[in-house]
Amino acid sequence: MTRVAVLAGGVGAARFLDGLVRVIPPADVTAIVNVGDDMEWAGLHISPDLDTVTYTLADLVNPETGWGLRGESRRTLDRLSELGGPDWFMIGDLDLATHLYRTDRLSAGDPLSEITRDLTARLGLECVITPVTDDRLRTVVGTDQGELAFQDYFVRRRASDPVHALRFDGAETARPAPIVKHALAEADVIVVAPSNPFLSIDPLLSVRGVREQVTSNRAKVVAVSPIIGGQAVKGPAADILQSLGHDVSALGVARLYEDLAKVFVLDETDAALADVIAAETGMRVVVMPTLMTDVEAKMALARGTLEAALDVA
Amino acid sequence: MTRVAVLAGGVGAARFLDGLVRVIPPADVTAIVNVGDDMEWAGLHISPDLDTVTYTLADLVNPETGWGLRGESRRTLDRLSELGGPDWFMIGDLDLATHLYRTDRLSAGDPLSEITRDLTARLGLECVITPVTDDRLRTVVGTDQGELAFQDYFVRRRASDPVHALRFDGAETARPAPIVKHALAEADVIVVAPSNPFLSIDPLLSVRGVREQVTSNRAKVVAVSPIIGGQAVKGPAADILQSLGHDVSALGVARLYEDLAKVFVLDETDAALADVIAAETGMRVVVMPTLMTDVEAKMALARGTLEAALDVA
Numbered sequence: 198m199t200r201v202a203v204l205a206g207g208v209g210a211a212r213f214l215d216g217l218v219r220v221i222p223p224a225d226v227t228a229i230v231n232v233g234d235d236m237e238w239a240g241l242h243i244s245p246d247l248d249t250v251t252y253t254l255a256d257l258v259n260p261e262t263g264w265g266l267r268g269e270s271r272r273t274l275d276r277l278s279e280l281g282g283p284d285w286f287m288i289g290d291l292d293l294a295t296h297l298y299r300t301d302r303l304s305a306g307d308p309l310s311e312i313t314r315d316l317t318a319r320l321g322l323e324c325v326i327t328p329v330t331d332d333r334l335r336t337v338v339g340t341d342q343g344e345l346a347f348q349d350y351f352v353r354r355r356a357s358d359p360v361h362a363l364r365f366d367g368a369e370t371a372r373p374a375p376i377v378k379h380a381l382a383e384a385d386v387i388v389v390a391p392s393n394p395f396l397s398i399d400p401l402l403s404v405r406g407v408r409e410q411v412t413s414n415r416a417k418v419v420a421v422s423p424i425i426g427g428q429a430v431k432g433p434a435a436d437i438l439q440s441l442g443h444d445v446s447a448l449g450v451a452r453l454y455e456d457l458a459k460v461f462v463l464d465e466t467d468a469a470l471a472d473v474i475a476a477e478t479g480m481r482v483v484v485m486p487t488l489m490t491d492v493e494a495k496m497a498l499a500r501g502t503l504e505a506a507l508d509v510a
Numbered sequence: 511m512t513r514v515a516v517l518a519g520g521v522g523a524a525r526f527l528d529g530l531v532r533v534i535p536p537a538d539v540t541a542i543v544n545v546g547d548d549m550e551w552a553g554l555h556i557s558p559d560l561d562t563v564t565y566t567l568a569d570l571v572n573p574e575t576g577w578g579l580r581g582e583s584r585r586t587l588d589r590l591s592e593l594g595g596p597d598w599f600m601i602g603d604l605d606l607a608t609h610l611y612r613t614d615r616l617s618a619g620d621p622l623s624e625i626t627r628d629l630t631a632r633l634g635l636e637c638v639i640t641p642v643t644d645d646r647l648r649t650v651v652g653t654d655q656g657e658l659a660f661q662d663y664f665v666r667r668r669a670s671d672p673v674h675a676l677r678f679d680g681a682e683t684a685r686p687a688p689i690v691k692h693a694l695a696e697a698d699v700i701v702v703a704p705s706n707p708f709l710s711i712d713p714l715l716s717v718r719g720v721r722e723q724v725t726s727n728r729a730k731v732v733a734v735s736p737i738i739g740g741q742a743v744k745g746p747a748a749d750i751l752q753s754l755g756h757d758v759s760a761l762g763v764a765r766l767y768e769d770l771a772k773v774f775v776l777d778e779t780d781a782a783l784a785d786v787i788a789a790e791t792g793m794r795v796v797v798m799p800t801l802m803t804d805v806e807a808k809m810a811l812a813r814g815t816l817e818a819a820l821d822v823a
Contacts, residue, residue, distance in 0.1 A: 240553040240613035272583055276607035280632055283614055290603050294589035300553035301596055319593055 199503060202227045202384035204411070206397025207234070207246040208263035208431050209423055209489075210390035211253035213502075214324070216495025217388075218254060221503070223323035227380040231392070232309070232328045233336035233365055233400030236348045238286055239277075241296040242303050245348075246397065247313055247328060248295055255320040263431065266291045285353045310374040325376065329401045332371035336400050337364050347396070356433040359440040363395055368403035381410045386506040389420035391487060393434045394453050395441070402457075412456055419506035420458040420480075421487060421498070422447040426466040430488065446470065451478050460505050462487060462498075481509055512816060515540045515697035517724070519710020520547070520559045521576035521744050522736055522802075523703035524566035526815075527637070529808025530701075531567060534816070536636035540693035544705070545622070545641045546649035546678055546713030549661045551599055552590075554609040555616055558661075559710065560626055560641055561608055568633040576744065579604045598666045623687040638689065642714045645684035649713050650677050660709070669746040672753040676708055681716035694723045699819040702733035704800060706747045707766050708754070715770075725769055732819035733771040733793075734800060734811070735760040739779045743801065759783065764791050773818050775800060775811075794822055 199221055203214055205228045214228055231246045245264065252258040252266060259265045269289030278284035288296070295316070302312045308331040317326050338350040339362030350358060381387060392398055402408040411418060424447045429435045435445050443449040447467045454461065455478035463471055464487040471482040483505040489495045512534055516527055518541045527541055544559045558577065565571040565579055572578045582602030591597035601609070608629070615625045621644040630639050651663040652675030663671060694700060705711055715721040724731060737760045742748045748758050756762040760780045767774065768791035776784055777800040784795040796818040802808045 237617065238614075239610040240555070240617055241610075242553070270585055272585060272603035273606045273610070276604045277610050280607055280611045280629065282607065282611035290585035291589045293586045293606070294593055294595065297552040297554075297586070297590050298593045298595035301551075304550065304553055316593065 198225060199385045199507065200225045200227075200383055201386045201388060201503065202229055202380045203388045203390050204392075204398055204401055205230045205246065205250055205390045206392030207231075207249040210246075210392045210397070211250045211258070211263070212489040212495055213388070213390045213421065213499060214250060215253050216489065216492070216497070216499035217503075218324050219492070219496050220500045226324040227376065227384070228324065228326045229329050229377055229380060229401065230326060231397045231401045232330060233334050233396070234347050234351070235335065236346065238288070238296075239283060241300045243286075243288075243296050244299065244309070244328065247326065248292070250326055251313070251317055251320065251322070254322050254324065254326070255317075257320070265289055286348060308374070310376065325380070327374050327376050327380070329374060329377060329407065330371040330404045331374050333367040334371045334400060334404065335366040336396060337366050339363065351396075356436070360395070360433070360437045361440065363399065365400045365403040368400070368405075371404045373404055373407055377407065378410065381407075381414065384414075385417060386503055387411060387414060387418045388502060388506070389418065389454060389458055391421040391423040391430070393423060393429070393432055393437070394450055395434070395437045396432070408457075415457065416459050416509065417506060418458040419460040419462060419502055420450075420454040421462040421502055422450050422464060422467070424450050425464040425487060448474055448477070451480060451482075454478075455480060459509050462502050462505060464488065481505070511538060512698045512820070513538045513540075513696055514699045514701060514816065515542055515693045516701045516703050517705075517711055517714055518543045518559065518563055518703045519705030520544075520562040523559075523705045523710065524563045524571070524576070525802040525808055526701070526703045526734065526812060527563060528566050529802065529805070529810070529812035530816075531637050532805070532809050533813045539637040540689065540697070541637065541639045542642050542690055542693060542714065543639060544710045544714045545643060546647050546709070547660050547664070548648065549599075549659065551601070551609075552596060554613045556599075556601075556609050557612065557622070557641065560639065561605070563639055564626070564630055564633065564635070567635050567637060567639070568630075570633070578602055599661060621687070623689065638693070640687050640689050640693070642687060642690060642720065643684040643717045644687050646680040647684045647713060647717065648679040649709060650679050652676065664709075664746075669749070673708070673746070673750045674753065676712065678713045678716040681713070681718075684717045686717055686720055690720065691723065694720075694727065697727075698730060699816055700724060700727060700731045701815060701819070702731065702767060702771055704734040704736040704743070706736060706742070706745055706750070707763055708747070708750045709745070721770075728770065729772050729822065730819060731771040732773040732775060732815055733763075733767040734775040734815055735763050735777060735780070737763050738777040738800060761787055761790070764793060764795075767791075768793060772822050775815050775818060777801065794818070
C-alpha cells in the first residue's frame, strides 16, 4: 500500500489526481487543496479549486475547459446579467447548486472540510479531498492597479496584470484542516502537483505548520513541474515567474521547490535542464512526459511520479 | 391626481395592485410591502412579497401559482436536491437571479429599498415598490412545535400548524424605509390590500411609527377584506383567525381594522354582514365583488375601492 498526499491547485492538479486514482486505490489518496482562490460571490461561498478537483474526479467536469460541469447551462447567469448583476464570473446552473449547498452548510456552522467530505461522498468518490484549511485564506495579488482580490485578477481582468507581489490574507491565523496534518504524516509520498507555484502551492503552504511539515518530510516529496518548454500548460505561471524576476523555465520552478522536494519531475521537452537543475538544487531530477493529454498520459505521469519518489525513499 | 399608498403582502396585494396601476397612472402608486416573510436561504436574501408584487406588476409572474416566474425551470434546485441540500423552498433558475442580484448588493451595503427601486426600474415598472423597512424584520410563528421561522411554518410545514401567537423579530428597532413616511403622508388614499391581516399587514404595521401614521390618517384609509364567505381566497388567514379566537369571517377582519380604516370593502357574498360590521366597527362598509378572477375584475375592484375611499374623504 502506498499512501499519497497531493498538494493541489485546480485544473493541473485535478488531471494529475485523475491519473493517480487510476493507478493506486483511490482510498489511499488525499488531495490537500488550495482555498486561496475562494471567493464570496453574491453571498455564496465559491471554492474553485475544490470544485475543479471534485468535478474532475467524479467525471463530471467539462472537458473543454477543465473546470465547471459538463452539460452546463446558464439560465440564472443570463438572467442575472439582464438584471444588471455581476456576470463576469461564469457560474452555470448546475454548478450553482454546489455553491448553494456549501454556503447553506457554512451558514449552519459546518466546517468546509466536512462539507467537502459529504459532497465528495455524495458524488461517489473514494479518495479524500480536503481544503488545506477550514479558516479564511485569500490570495491577494499586487499589480499596477493596486491589490486585487484573486478572482478579480484572475477572471475579471483575465490575469492580464503583471504580478508584483502576492500575499495570503488570513495565513497568519489559518490552521490546517483536521485531516491535513495526519495525511502528510502518514503519506508514503507527498506530491506537489503540476499547479501554479505562486497561486496554488504557495497559499497552501502558507497555512500554519504546513510548509514546515512538508519540508521536514522532504525525503518523500516529489514535485511535478507545471512549466514545459518555458510555458505554462494553463494559466499565468510563466508570466508570474517573469514579473517576479524568476527564470521562466522549469529551472525557475525547481529553485522555488528545492527546500521542499527531494525529487523533481521534468518534462522530456526540458531534458536538457535536468543536469543543471540537479546540480543547482540538489534534487533528484526525473524526466518523463508530463503533458496530460489523455487518460493514459495521466496514468503514466502518476505512475512515473510515484516510482521516482519511492525510488529515492 | 389621486396618489395611492397600498399596504401590501404577497399574492392578494399583487393582484390588487395589478388592477390599480391600470386605473390610475402607475407613477401615482406606492406599494409598501411586507418583509416579515423574508428569509436567508443558503446565504441568499429572499424577499417573497417584494418579488411577488414586482413579478406581478412586470407581467412576469406565473399565473398558475400567483408567485414565481412564468416559464421557470429548476435545473439548480433539482441538482441541489441530488446533493442533499435544502430543496423544500421552490426557487427556480430565473428567480434565483433576483436573489443573487439582491444579495450581491446587500453584501455591498446597499439598502433593500434602493435595490428594489433599481430592480423594478430595470423591469420597466413606473410605480414605486418599497419594502416597509430596510432593517431586519422577521415574522416568528408560535405553534405547538414551538416558535417557527415564517417560511418554516408557511412553506416547509405547509401552514399546517395551528398558530397560537405571532411576533415580529426586529420590529422594536426597524425604521421605515426612506420613502414610506412620505408616501403615507402624501397619499390621497391608503389601501390595506386584501392580504393576510396577521402575516402581511401586522408585521408591516409593527415597524416603528407606521401603525401610528396609518391610524392618524384613518379618514383616508380603506381596507379590503381578504376573507370571502368565511374563507381566505389564498393562504391560512381563516385558520389563523380561528386559532387566535377571532370570528372566522369578514367581521373578524373588520374588527382587526376598525382603528385603522374608515372604509371597509366587503365581498358581495358577505353583503349580509354589512350592517353588523358598520354598526359594530363604525367603518363605512362598501359591498362589491372582490374576487380578482381576471384583469377586468382587478380593475373594477381597484376603481371601486378608490371611489369608496374618496367618497368618504
